[in-house]
Amino acid sequence: MSGQGQEKARCGWCGNPVGETAIEDADGTVFCCEGCYLGRLSHRDVLRERDEAHLALVESLAAALDAREHETGQHSKRVACHTQVLARHFTDDADLLQQVYWGALLHDIGKIAIPDAILLKQGPLNDAEWEVMRTHPQRGYEILAKVPFLEQAAEIVLCHEERFDGGGYPRGLAGEAIPWGARLFAVIDTLDAMTSDRPYRQGLPFEVARAEIIAQSGSQFDPQAVEAFVSEQDVLRDMVEAKCTVPRQAVV
Numbered sequence: 309m310s311g312q313g314q315e316k317a318r319c320g321w322c323g324n325p326v327g328e329t330a331i332e333d334a335d336g337t338v339f340c341c342e343g344c345y346l347g348r349l350s351h352r353d354v355l356r357e358r359d360e361a362h363l364a365l366v367e368s369l370a371a372a373l374d375a376r377e378h379e380t381g382q383h384s385k386r387v388a389c390h391t392q393v394l395a396r397h398f399t400d401d402a403d404l405l406q407q408v409y410w411g412a413l414l415h416d417i418g419k420i421a422i423p424d425a426i427l428l429k430q431g432p433l434n435d436a437e438w439e440v441m442r443t444h445p446q447r448g449y450e451i452l453a454k455v456p457f458l459e460q461a462a463e464i465v466l467c468h469e470e471r472f473d474g475g476g477y478p479r480g481l482a483g484e485a486i487p488w489g490a491r492l493f494a495v496i497d498t499l500d501a502m503t504s505d506r507p508y509r510q511g512l513p514f515e516v517a518r519a520e521i522i523a524q525s526g527s528q529f530d531p532q533a534v535e536a537f538v539s540e541q542d543v544l545r546d547m548v549e550a551k552c553t554v555p556r557q558a559v560v
Contacts, residue, residue, distance in 0.1 A: 321348045362457055370413045373420060377427065387493070387500050388413035393543055394492040397536040404460075408489040411464025415493060418448025418465065445469050446478050464489040468497070473527045483530075491530040495521055495537050498528075503548050514545045 316325040320337035321344035330338045331345045339345040370384035391412040395405055419427055422444055426437045433441060449466035452458045467481060467490035474482030502517035518541060525534040537544065 319344050321345070366410050366413055366458075369417060373414075373417055377416075377419065383500065383504070384413050384416070387415070387496050390496045390500065390544060390547055391489070391493050393540050393547070394496065394533060394536045395489065397540060398488075407458075407460035408464065408492065410458060411461035411468075411489050412493045412496070414448065414452065414458075414461060415465055415468045415497070416444060416448065417451055418444035418446065420451070421447040442469075442477050460487075460489075463487045464493060466490075468493050470494075471528050472530045475528075486530075491533050492536070495529050495533045498524075499537075499544065499548070514541075514548050 317330070317338050318324065319326050319330075319340040320333075321339055324340050326338050326340045330340060332338045333345065333348070337348070339348065367385065370388075371382075374382065374384050388409050392405060392409055395408045399405065422441060426433065426440055429437070445466050445468060449462050452462035452465055455462075464487055466478070467486050470476035470479070470481045470486045470490060471494075472483060472486065472491065474480050498521060499514075499517050502520065503511045503514060505511045518538075521529060521534060521537060525531045
């Protein structure tokens with residue numbers, strides 16, 4: 309508006325108006341003095357170190373669970389990366405993507421609380437054993453919910469066995485009552501389960517898993533998650549085909 313001066317830019321660190329000696333960094337943030345500029349750089353370094361420490365902790369937990377379950381080919385990390393492909397179809401929010409990654413990575417962390425006699429049983433579980441096994445989402449949630457940087461990820465862990473039609477567990481949630489990240493993860497978990505080698509069978513072709521996922525749209529899976537899967541199928545097919553596998557004779 310004419311007759312009014314343009315408001316001065318403010319320092320990205322202290323918030324004070326900047327003058328002619330302002331310093332601008334690579335992302336366009338301006339600072340009123342060198343002290344504020346250096347303060348912001350130091351803060352970024354601290355945040356980067358914190359994020360790296362968080363990631364290392366989460367990935368170590370997932371690796372420990374994979375080792376206990378005798379998983380091969382880095383199952384937890386694989387499904388976390390594949391879930392990111394779907395998540396990026398909907399958002400570029402770095403914080404949200406990080407929570408989805410962590411939730412997918414730690415989806416089965418509650419199995420740490422399941423006795424070996426049940427978790428590692430070679431034959432089918434009986435009804436009583438299944439009741440114990442079905443507690444793992446709740447137990448995983450209880451492990452993670454009190455960790456401040458894993459609160460949203462904990463919700464994905466709690467809901468990763470829910471079904472879009474309400475037939476899942478532990479709470480029988482349906483539709484959008486299931487956290488968005490858990491709905492995406494459900495598609496990827498089925499994809500990985502079907503295309504991975506098991507002691508009793510070889511992994512199925514990608515196209516077989518694709519057909520099953522599409523068939524379950526609206527029942528087991530969120531239709532929007534399935535649409536994202538179909539749109540990203542070329543990328544996911546390449547990722548599935550490139551995953552580490554154990555030679556058939558080494559599978560026990």
